[in-house]
Amino acid sequence: MAIKSHVQTTINGETVEFLCESRQSLLEVLRDELHLTGAKEGCNNGNCGACSVILDGRLVNSCLVLGVETEGKSVETIEGLAAPDKLHPIQDAFLENAALQCGICTPGFIMSTKALLDSNPNPTEHEIRYWLAGNLCRCTGYDKIVRAVQDAAKASA
Amino acid sequence: MSEKKEYKVIGTRPIRHDGVDKVTGRALYGADFQIAGLLHGRVLRSPHAHARIVSIDTSRAEAYPGVKGIVTAQDLPDPADKVADLGEGAVNLKYLCDNILARDKVLYKGHAVAAVAATSPHIAEEACTLIDVAYEVLPPVLEVRQAMEPDAPLLHENLKTTSLGETADEPSNVASHLQYKKGAPEKGFAEADVVIEREFVTGTVHQGYIEPHNATALYNPDGHLTIWCSTQGAFTVREQVAEILQYPISKIKVVPMEIGGGFGGKISVYIKPVAALLAMKTGKPVKVLMNRTDVFEGTGPTPASYIRVKMGATKAGKVTAAEAYLAFEAGAYPGSPVGPGAMCIFAPYNIENVLIDGYDVVVNKPKTAPYRAPGATNAAFGSETILDELAERLEIDPLEIRLMNGAKEGDRRADGPIYPRIGYIETVEAAKQHPHYAAPNGKKHHGRGVASGFWFNIGLESSVTINVNVDGTINLVEGSTDIGGTRASIAMQAAEVLGIPAESVNPSVVDTNSVGYTAVTGGSRTTYATGYAAYEAAQDVKRQMIARAAKLWEVDEANVQFADGEFSCINGKEEQISFRDLCARLGETGGPVVGSGTVNPGGAGGAFATHVVDVEVDEETGKVEILRYTATQDAGKAIHPSYVEGQIQGGVVQGIGWALNEEYIYDAEGTMTNASFLDYRMPTCLDLPMIDTVIVEVPNPGHPYGVRGVGEVPIIPPPAAIANAIYDAVGIRMTELPMSPERLLKAIGTI
Structure with missing residues (x-):
């Protein structure tokens, strides 16, 4: 049997400890060990962005990060975005713009959008499209997602 | 049914009921x-x-x-x-x-x-x-024409061709041959002043659900x-x-x-x-x-195909005859959507003389599965390109030739059915009147193309149960998986009947032990048929609530009227009670109210779409850039317009991917060499402009609110519309999908 490592990290502001095999990705740890299933597996090789989380302030595909690599780091996931009684403005903007259909890519898009607006609060349409090109959506044709991001930027301004 | 009917809930844009779960990561998908x-x-x-x-x-x-x-x-x-x-x-x-x-x-x-x-x-x-x-x-056989050769390796020793009711003696990779015929095609072609015939090839593509x-x-x-x-x-x-x-x-x-995501897959x-x-x-x-x-x-992708289309028209632009030969790869087992492809290929037009042959052929690829309007996109790539060429040759505007030949109520499709009220012409008119079509488009290497599409839509069985709550809300139980906002579009139809806001409905999609039989979320049927069942269930609730009000007021049920969420007594007594207040009195008037509705409606209205696209072709790299896209579509009645727009936009973009990038690339041994999202190139948001939509509403007489399915038809026109735009830009007719940079460069002669 593989030997598991003990890892201490911060997830959505809370200190979290877990055991994981060295081959387990952060995505596997989030989903299978910690039951934070908001990050989704669409491709498991960094092409679809459905597993996007923010690691020490940087947007990553959690399928391309090993669980053990998060020792001492800080992870933000979709589960940590809303306040108990209030959605994050990005979440509101996605709902108001009908920017989701099946919703499987939505957590990834929202985390990706958060990373964008954290670094560039007032992006142009082209900057939005360029930034979000790492997130695949097969349902919407992206039109309403781009509009939601534009609205979220306005709401946060 | 009046086209001008005023609704309180239908046509509005409430937040979808499952929205918060889906933007917070709380919604549980299968793998969760x-x-x-x-x-x-x-x-x-x-x-x-x-x-x-x-x-x-x-x-x-x-x-x-x-x-x-x-x-x-x-x-x-x-x-x-x-x-x-x-x-x-x-x-x-x-x-x-x-x-x-x-x-x-x-x-x-x-x-x-x-x-x-x-x-x-x-x-x-x-x-x-x-x-x-x-x-x-x-030895594998990997292409439909090779699989049809008499000496091709056989996948199934016992598979014999069924052709027009007869079964062949010898085994073959051709599972079946179907034919639709109308009028006298030879006579029709003889009457034509211009006849155009071309061959088309389309690649294997996947639904690509995430x-x-x-x-x-x-x-x-x-x-x-x-x-x-x-x-x-x-x-x-x-x-x-x-x-x-x-x-x-x-x-x-x-x-x-x-x-x-599913899209049929x-x-x-x-x-x-x-x-x-x-x-x-x-x-x-x-x-x-x-x-x-x-x-x-x-899993099942949608078939690659080989298609031959021939159409003839008079100088005045009347299409006199059309022929199509469709050979579809079924994959490993019979069952490609060549049937629907054959039924849809000339469906937007009223053509007197038609002959369509379809072949379902097995090859050593995954068994194909439905993909959004299965078969129709392959077919329309051929017919809509040929029609464009006819228009060009006759110097007629491509939308004009569609108006001249467009199908209307009472016209008969080549495979038999006579159209009820349909909205094809209205979609062409909407495209023609859109500012996009009037905008200048003269730059070098820029081109504009149009194309139309038809999809049947289906009815099938749906069941809905409504449990009335004491606070004036309802719990709506349904069996249709919500793949794109249908909890909302179904709930809104029940809300409209009961005069309550969409937010007063709690919809639940439940397991097979907990609701009546409900067919798949597919065939653009969910808002139509499960919405219809929700309408019926709400009518059942309404009837029972009227009985309760009658009991309360000690009057005959016939004396109770329900309008705008209020029950009132219309004979003798001055009584009035709101839906909400009556809900609080169910216990004293006989106990809980549960309404149910089941349907298997035959009146799914067919949907038509007409698209306009502007492209720029880079002659050095072969890249086609989508500059502007406008899609018009008859939705019958848009229950939740945002999600109708979303269906149109999503279908268009899948069609754009099919047109320009997506295909299974096989080596000689039959291994797909691009089985990842890196190499199977689906559109990203950087590849696209905003997608403009125009919802045309020609109510479907087969639904209480006039709903037609909307999900499938928007994927049909893009490949042909883009091919026509590429022709307008560089003067080359592209006849193979995808129109990848490599194929384009070869066609232009750059490589």
Whole structure:
């Protein structure tokens, strides 16, 4: 049997400890060990962005990060975005713009959008499209997602 | 029905009921399901496109620590060669079973051969490499025209062509030949001043849903089997699993989790019966997940095809005759959508003389599955390109020639049906009047193209139950998995009947033990048919509530009227009570009110779309940039316009991907060489502009609110519209999909 490592990290502001095999990705740890299933597996090789989380302030595909690599780091996931009684403005903007259909890519898009607006609060349409090109959506044709991001930027301004 | 009817809820844009769950990551999709004691399953797949299975030895894998059970086709009941109707048309059971786990032969690379349940997904994957399968490799046949050759390698020794009711004596890869004929095509072509004929080829494309297939099965010693999964139809999963395992449906419960896209690809089962077999064998719950490569190689894409189209028209622009020859790759087992392709190809037009031949042909590729308007996109690529060429040759505006020949109420389609009220002409008019069509488009290497499409839409069975709450809200129970906002579009139809806001409805999608039979979320039927059932269930509630008001007021039911959410007495007494207040008095008037509605409506109205696209062609790189896109579509009545727009935009973009980038690329041995999202290139948001939509509303007489299905038709026009725009830009007729940079450069002559 593989030997598991003990890892201490911060997830959505809370200190979290877990055991994981060295081959387990952060995505596997989030989903299978910690039951934070908001990050989704669409491709498991960094092409679809459905597993996007923010690691020490940087947007990553959690399928391309090993669980053990998060020792001492800080992870933000979709589960940590809303306040108990209030959605994050990005979440509101996605709902108001009908920017989701099946919703499987939505957590990834929202985390990706958060990373964008954290670094560039007032992006142009082209900057939005360029930034979000790492997130695949097969349902919407992206039109309403781009509009939601534009609205979220306005709401946060 | 009045076209001007005023609605309070329908046509508004409320926040979808499942929205908060989906933007917070709380919505549970199939792979998110957890249960104590869970084992993980993994499927071993064939490395060969065509081979005979000589032997399978699982002993090394069984001895691997952590492995709890292994299944092969030997664990499946031997399927009789019978045909069963599983809610998506007739299916040959032997083919269905052999596609789940190969018995004698593997027929495509990725064909499932065995499956392992183990304590972790990694152990299951490692154990798969310890299963020894001996194959006798056979030559594969990978293209439809080659498969039709008399000396082609045969996939099935017993498959004989059925042609117009007759079965051939000798085996063949051609499963069937169908034909539709109307009028006298030869006479029609003789009357034409211009006749154009071309050949077209389209590649194999995948639905590309972001969520891979998944299934978790649990078997109890009392024989009850539960399957949690994402699917387009929990009831069709129940039927297919029952047939494959020869197991009573009364002992199978299918729980539909949230579904991450389907587009037709999550109707057929693949790993669900495998998870069930592993659960039966181990006595533990077993979760089986596909990875992305499994999805590309082991689930149904939509067919590649070879198409020949010939159309003739008079100088005045009247199309006098049309012919089409359609040969579709079914994949490993018969059942391509060549039928719907043949029915749709000339459907937007009223043409007097038509001949259509369709061939369903097996090849060593995955068994194809429906994909959004299955068959129609392939077909329209041919017909809509030829029509564009006719218009050009006759110097008639391409929208004008569509108006001149467009189908209307009372016209007969080549395959028989006579159109009821349809809105094709209205979509062309809407495109013509759109500012996009009047905008200048003269720059070098810029071009504009148009194309239209038709899709039937379907009805089928749906059931809805409504439980009335004491606070004036309702709980709506339905069996249609919500793949794109249908909880909202169904709830809104019930809300409209009862005069309550959309937010006063709590919709739930429930398992097969908890709601009446409901067919798949597919065929653009959910808002139409399950919405219709919700309308009927709400009418049932309304009737019962009227009875309660009558009881309260001690009057005859005929004296109670319901309008705008208020019950009132219309004879004698001055009584009035709101829906909400009456809900609080159900206990004293006889107990809870539960309404139900079931439908199997025959009046699904056909949908038409007309698209306009501007492109820029880079002659150095072969890249086609979409500059502007406008899609008009008859939705009958848009219940929630935002989600109708979303369906149109999503369909357009899938069509753009099909047109420009997407295809399965095979090597000579039949291995797909681009089975990842990196190499199977779906559109990203950087590839696209905003997609403008125009919703035309010509109410469908077959639905109380006039709804037509909207999901499928928007994928049909893009490939032809883009091909026509490329022609306008650089003067080259592209006849092969995808119109990739390489193909474009070759066509232009750059390489």
